[in-house]
Structures are given as C-alpha cells and as structure tokens.
C-alpha cells in the first residue's frame with residue numbers, strides 16, 4: 001500500500017474531488033474529521049485541553065467550544081503551540097490506526113485529505129504522491145464569494161492568508177485543475193485513479209509486511225523446536 005496526500009486551497013474544489021474519489025471506492029482519510037473527533041469528551045486530548053484551558057472553554061453539553069478556543073489561540077501564539085502539541089500526536093495516532101486498517105483490508109493506496117499539507121510540509125515525506133486540487137485565481141475568488149456570501153475584500157483576505165495555489169502547484173506531483181466544468185474535473189479524477197490503480201508501488205509495503213510475518217513465523221518455529229526438543 002502507498003499513501004497519496006491530497007490538498008487544495010480555500011474553495012478550490014477539494015470536497016468535490018474527494019466526493020468523486022469516494023464514489024470510485026477509494027479509501028479516504030479526512031484529517032479535518034479526525035481533528036474534530038480527537039477533541040470529543042472521551043478522548044485523551046479533550047481531558048488535556050480542559051486541564052490547560054479550563055472549563056470556561058466548554059459548551060453546556062460538555063463539548064469543547066471550538067470557536068472560543070479558536071479566539072484564544074488567535075491572539076496567543078504560545079497557546080496555539082500548546083494546543084497543537086496536545087492535538088497533533090492524537091491526530092497522527094488516529095490517522096495511523098486508519099492507515100493500518102486499510103492496509104489490513106488490502107487497499108492498494110489510501111488518500112490522506114489534509115488541508116495544510118503543503119503549508120506544514122511535515123507529512124509530504126510519507127506520501128508517494130501528492131495531489132493539488134487547483135483552480136485559477138479569478139474562479140477561486142468568485143466561487144468562494146458565491147459559496148460563503150463574502151465581499152470581494154473579505155474573500156481576497158481569506159485567500160491571501162493561505163499559500164497561493166500557484167506555489168502549491170510547484171510542490172505537488174499531480175494537479176487536478178478544477179477551473180472548468182465539473183465534467184472536466186471528473187475526467188481528470190478518473191484518469192488519476194486509473195494511474196494510481198495501475199501503480200505497482202503497493203507491492204513494496206506488502207513485500208515488507210510479508211517478510212516480517214515470515215521472519216516472525218520462522219523465529220517462533222525455531223523457538224518452539226528449541227523448547228520442545
């Protein structure tokens with residue numbers, strides 16, 4: 001099995017592309033969903049967040065008030081760092097668990113949908129391929145304005161807070177250009193899927209796992225022989 005990182009920019013069409021990939025039966029791990037899960041009450045990160053940030057960041061139902069927490073870390077970079085040091089290891093653990101599950105199920109590849117994949121650049125070294133869902137700047141601006149009901153200035157400010165798509169484009173191994181019609185995007189996703197399905201890169205991980213299993217089996221056999229005789 002191999003990993004494929006997928007990212008985009010605000011309103012560039014990532015959700016649209018992921019929907020097609022899921023429809024094709026691809027295994028997709030959504031980092032945003034995991035980030036929301038690990039701060040739910042029964043998780044370790046929840047207890048740590050409450051310990052450090054206090055019960056005032058809780059909603060009446062006991063869940064974390066994400067907006068209140070976002071406001072705190074917005075003006076206190078050291079608190080943002082603290083929050084990241086609590087949540088990031090839990091998110092990575094959960095991602096690893098899901099990757100292993102897909103490996104055991106025999107998936108050839110898994111798509112990791114990570115919003116800040118190219119900005120943080122920490123996870124790209126684990127990816128065999130990286131995919132950018134691209135959209136030309138005027139189209140991105142107009143789709144964002146329409147979807148979120150924003151003024152020109154508001155939409156421009158949100159886009160400017162991210163690494164420009166033209167910069168991310170240089171970092172990706174594959175680009176899906178979503179500037180045109182849905183059908184054109186769909187065709188590109190189908191062709192990417194065919195390319196990934198045809199790749200033999202999944203064999204390396206299976207070979208490595210097979211070698212470990214055979215090695216461990218051999219070791220157990222030798223130990224049993226030793227103790228029985």
Ligand SMILES: Nc1ncnc2c1ncn2[C@@H]1O[C@H](COP(=O)(O)OP(=O)(O)OP(=O)(O)O)[C@@H](O)[C@H]1O
Nearest residue numbers: 008009010011012013014015016143147180181182
């Ligand atoms: N090819 C397309 N043609 C027309 N509209 C599109 C196309 N692709 C996406 N859109 C529209 O553009 C908007 C943004 O798309 P989408 O929500 O998929 O982007 P996203 O990258 O997931 O956004 P975000 O990361 O900001 O949540 C949506 O309203 C969607 O319906």
